[in-house]
Amino acid sequence: MEDLRTAGYQGAIYPVGTSGGRLGDLEILPSLRLIPGEVDYVIVAVPRQSALDLLDDCAAKNVKAVHFFTAGFSEMDTRQGRKLEQQMVEKARRGNMRLIGPNCIGAYCPEHRIPFLMGILGESGSVGFLSQSGGIATKLATIGIARHINYSKGVSFGNGIDLDASDFLQYLAADPKTRVIAAYLEGTRDGARLFDTLKKVARAKPLVVWKGGRTEAGAQAALSHTGSLASSPAIWSGMLKQAGAIEVHDLEELTDALLIFQQIGRGPGTRAAVIGGLADGGGGNSVAAGDACVENGLEVPPLSFETKQKLGQLLGEVGGIFSNPVDVSQAQFRGLATLFQAIDLIVRDTVSDIVLIQEDVEILLPIYSQKGLEEINGFLIELAGRQGKPTIVVLPSGSVETERLQVEQKLLAGSIPVFYSMERAARAICGLNRYYSAGGRMKPSSSRPAQM
């Protein structure tokens, strides 16, 4: 209640509870049947023993959808829990209602100011998600706020006894505000339908799926969490691959994929220019960056002879690396204008489709100070906009987190995707390439999020 009102939800809200009394300026009604007019949506937090009575009240009011926070059903692995769920579904069918949950935190919609618990609410955007886990759903929302991954709609659906993954996938596939779809799944009651849905959805929009409970330990937890039964990880992987979905294996990989799909709505190509040592320390990092890119599926072709030669003239012969990865650290002795010229030269070289820039705030800050740091990032944003070649910044964490977070926010606001390691950036780009080279159908006209 408090969260919805604080978030600025504009619809009418009616608190209902047997206690009666008031909640701020609102009267708590002793029964749902006493609400004046129509009820679109009911959010339930009563004990499970009252779930069936509540559904009777909902049916009497012709409610369309009911979301149950309430837990204690099939995830307890008891006969009683499973029976109760069955009865709820029957009541919903008879009353022409649809259920979200039980055992879940329900809907998230920034556009209509519907937050998650604790009032978590980000900007409205083009990524839709569904999650069987409320914790993972909440993490998607909070990481979204931090990394500028902006959502159209999201839903946590817990045990999914009525509306299931397939229903939410179909909804998001049809939703004109959703361009990319993320799913965290622990299991399904209808594998054949899910496979069929995944295929159709992935053909319409990029679909990134994280299957939790791949191992016995994970599956055991999934059973206690959302009552999901195990099935082999190989079956899931095969199904996702055949459906044309992008499979990811953890929260990092999932949010990395969402960020890159949101920002770059096409397959950029695999040939990467890798630039490191913006101030210093570019040698070993360039070696490591080359390994990380190639081991994660990118190519790192040598720069053209002409570019190499110009870089040598610009930066001097000693101490740099001018092949690719490129170490431009010698610019530190010649000033920012030289650094910018060098980066511009590398980006313009047609040997690459995409540019990966390693920026280490810990090293930059003592050499260029806060002002230089701002100039460098302003230049990168300007350059990416001007050149049109997809440009990504790798910004590892370190000992100056406040400044690093500021840089990250500035770059993200400037439409540059930011990753925390070269491995993660390369892996995300490769997912993008794989999806589009397999015939993903996103139209080029909708290739950038609307708000950018």
Added chain:
Amino acid sequence: MEDLRTAGYQGAIYPVGTSGGRLGDLEILPSLRLIPGEVDYVIVAVPRQSALDLLDDCAAKNVKAVHFFTAGFSEMDTRQGRKLEQQMVEKARRGNMRLIGPNCIGAYCPEHRIPFLMGILGESGSVGFLSQSGGIATKLATIGIARHINYSKGVSFGNGIDLDASDFLQYLAADPKTRVIAAYLEGTRDGARLFDTLKKVARAKPLVVWKGGRTEAGAQAALSHTGSLASSPAIWSGMLKQAGAIEVHDLEELTDALLIFQQIGRGPGTRAAVIGGLADGGGGNSVAAGDACVENGLEVPPLSFETKQKLGQLLGEVGGIFSNPVDVSQAQFRGLATLFQAIDLIVRDTVSDIVLIQEDVEILLPIYSQKGLEEINGFLIELAGRQGKPTIVVLPSGSVETERLQVEQKLLAGSIPVFYSMERAARAICGLNRYYSAGGRMKPSSSRPAQM
């Protein structure tokens, strides 16, 4: 000069330069030969054209060791560069001197207050390292400061024309203050000797090796970086495995390994108890944690029947997961004393050898506030000390980095290793188990660093 003096280096320092003049209260001597008395160590930053003359001066003063910052040798891939290196080695042999570098940042020794560039200097400890890259060496030092990985000695040796990886490995293996050794290598001039050394060293102490330049792109950068020639990654991996060294593939994996080897000087065993949801959001995270542990080589056995039963009584039946991974989030409705009892129960269960606790500051803070957060981490430190079972905290980054960093520092100061994801923690523990089960010879009596 400035760095050494600021760091508090206690030995005599003599600035030498053809310019003459003064540096603060010190006179700049126009020649090294004018230094009164013996010279132990020379740090060189002259242009490469003066390298040979300088070595003549060093020989005349009976200098023992010379470190060259100076770059522009074989890493330029020129005949001139290679020839100059050869002449330097010849002069060193004739003068009975040893060389570090060229093209490197040299020695790091917290105990004797010898910092890296920019005055980087951490606490003295038990981890020794060698690195062909100055950038990676500096990163090891700064990450060490942030993560309480404390070094005995470190060295960046660049092109390694005289003293090579094998020499530094032998030194660290014999050094009584070094218990764990880390190496970042790009190549070697003597593969047979290196292999032999690796074998001997890994038998004496845990040895963690990151080989840079595994791919063509990485190897190309390595050639320009330290003049290292490529060899197949499969050959390196095979060699490291046969030698009994732990191979890692990036900076994260390397520092994770150093932290766990420093803190837990034995193979703890593979059976993990995984505790999540200290406040909320423990469901999906428990599923994911189970997957991450098992996929990275740990076992996650179910808790004993007795522990499960006690947890059910303590936390109530609904909303928790009491198998393993364990979701204790229901304690949020019963207070911290209940949370601590639950964790204590799980840790005491003999089904596990090691405890992994997922702590999400972003979720904990709004529920328990700063005071609760401090109590929880105080309890974890106390518990780990009391129970003696290796206890590790997974502390993902999120939207409250200041508080997260405070928690990390508190836990590290309390001797609890902290990782940023379950995957990384599980992988590090497995490296530890593999090393000790293969017959690593560290004595149990030296199983904790001296300073703890």
